[in-house]
Amino acid sequence: MNPPCAFRSPRWLPNGHGETLWAPFLARAPRPQYRREIWTTPDADRLAVDWIDGRADAPIVALFHGLASSSRGHYARAFAECLGRRGWNGALVNFRGCGGLDNLRPRAYHAGDSAELRWIMATLAERFPDRIRFAAGVSLGGNVLLKYLGEDGAAVPLRAAAAVCAPIDLTATAMHLDAPQNRIYAAFFLRTLKASMGRYRRRFPQMADWQAVRKARSLREFDDAFTAPVHGFADALSFWREASAGPVLQDIAVPTWLLHSANDPIVPVDSVRSWPKSPTVTPCITDHGGHVGYVSGTFPGHLRWLAESLIAFFAGHLHHE
Structure with a gap:
C-alpha cells in the first residue's frame, strides 16, 4: 500500500524556488538526539552512523543524505523525529567525510557509490538479521540507493525502499543546473564543495590537482578536476553516465517509492519520467514540493509531510513479503 501522491504547498510559499530555499533555512525543524557509531569500512576508512533508538522489535530504516548534507540536514532531522515518535529505529548514515567526521583515506563520496551502500546494507543485515529493514535516499543519496537496488535486484536485504528528488540522470541534472534561473x-554546491576540499588538501596533498579544483567555475569542471580522477572515472561526462541510476531502474526488485516534485528546480522532472521502470517501482510526482522542500502548515511552516509520507509507505509493507 502506497501513501497518497498529493502535496500542496502553502499559499505563502508559491513556487519551487521558494520551497527549496525555505525548507533548510527558515522552516521549523526538530533537533533530535542521536547516538553516534563510528564504522570502519573494508578499506580501513571510517564513517559516522547516527542512530534513533526505537523498540527492540521495530523496523530499522536507513537514511542516506544528499550532496553537501549530513544527518543534520533539515529533512534528516524531521525524519528522525518522526521515527522516534513511532518507536522505530533510524540509522542515519553520514557518507565519508560528512557529519563532522574526517575520513582517513584519499577519497570522498559520490553519486554513484553503490559499493559503499552495498556494504552498509550488508552490515545492517548482519547485525540485525531478524529485523525488518527499509532504506530511503534523498537527492544524491537517492541516486546511490536506486543504483544499488537496480544492480542487486532481489538480493537486496530490504523489505522496501524510497528515493526523494533523486538525480537519476546526472547529465540531465547538470545541464538543468546550468540554466540561468537555476x-x-x-x-551553492560548487562553493560548498570547494570549502570542504580544504580538509582534504591539507591531509592529502597528492590526492588531486588542487589548483584545477580551486579554479573550477562549474560543477563539470569540479567533477573533471576532483570527483572523476579521485574515484576512477575518465572525466565528468563518464562519471555522470556511469553513476546515474536511471539505466537500472527497470531491474529493481523490491517495492520502491520514487518521489519527486514537478517544480523541482535542481532535478528536471522529465529526466525522472523518461527512464523505464520496474513494476516494483511506484513513481509519485507531486505538483509542488521543490527540491526536498515539502514545507506545509502555517507560517513559517514545518517539514513533517515528507517524513510522515515515507514512513507511511514503509508501514504499508510491514506485513508484505
Missing part, C-alpha cells in the same frame, strides 16, 4: 544552486 545557477544559484550550482553556485
Whole structure:
C-alpha cells in the first residue's frame, strides 16, 4: 500500500524556488538526539552512523543524505523525529567525510557509490538479521540507493525502499543546473564543495590537482578536476553516465517509492519520467514540493509531510513479503 501522491504547498510559499530555499533555512525543524557509531569500512576508512533508538522489535530504516548534507540536514532531522515518535529505529548514515567526521583515506563520496551502500546494507543485515529493514535516499543519496537496488535486484536485504528528488540522470541534472534561473544552486554546491576540499588538501596533498579544483567555475569542471580522477572515472561526462541510476531502474526488485516534485528546480522532472521502470517501482510526482522542500502548515511552516509520507509507505509493507 502506497501513501497518497498529493502535496500542496502553502499559499505563502508559491513556487519551487521558494520551497527549496525555505525548507533548510527558515522552516521549523526538530533537533533530535542521536547516538553516534563510528564504522570502519573494508578499506580501513571510517564513517559516522547516527542512530534513533526505537523498540527492540521495530523496523530499522536507513537514511542516506544528499550532496553537501549530513544527518543534520533539515529533512534528516524531521525524519528522525518522526521515527522516534513511532518507536522505530533510524540509522542515519553520514557518507565519508560528512557529519563532522574526517575520513582517513584519499577519497570522498559520490553519486554513484553503490559499493559503499552495498556494504552498509550488508552490515545492517548482519547485525540485525531478524529485523525488518527499509532504506530511503534523498537527492544524491537517492541516486546511490536506486543504483544499488537496480544492480542487486532481489538480493537486496530490504523489505522496501524510497528515493526523494533523486538525480537519476546526472547529465540531465547538470545541464538543468546550468540554466540561468537555476545557477544559484550550482553556485551553492560548487562553493560548498570547494570549502570542504580544504580538509582534504591539507591531509592529502597528492590526492588531486588542487589548483584545477580551486579554479573550477562549474560543477563539470569540479567533477573533471576532483570527483572523476579521485574515484576512477575518465572525466565528468563518464562519471555522470556511469553513476546515474536511471539505466537500472527497470531491474529493481523490491517495492520502491520514487518521489519527486514537478517544480523541482535542481532535478528536471522529465529526466525522472523518461527512464523505464520496474513494476516494483511506484513513481509519485507531486505538483509542488521543490527540491526536498515539502514545507506545509502555517507560517513559517514545518517539514513533517515528507517524513510522515515515507514512513507511511514503509508501514504499508510491514506485513508484505
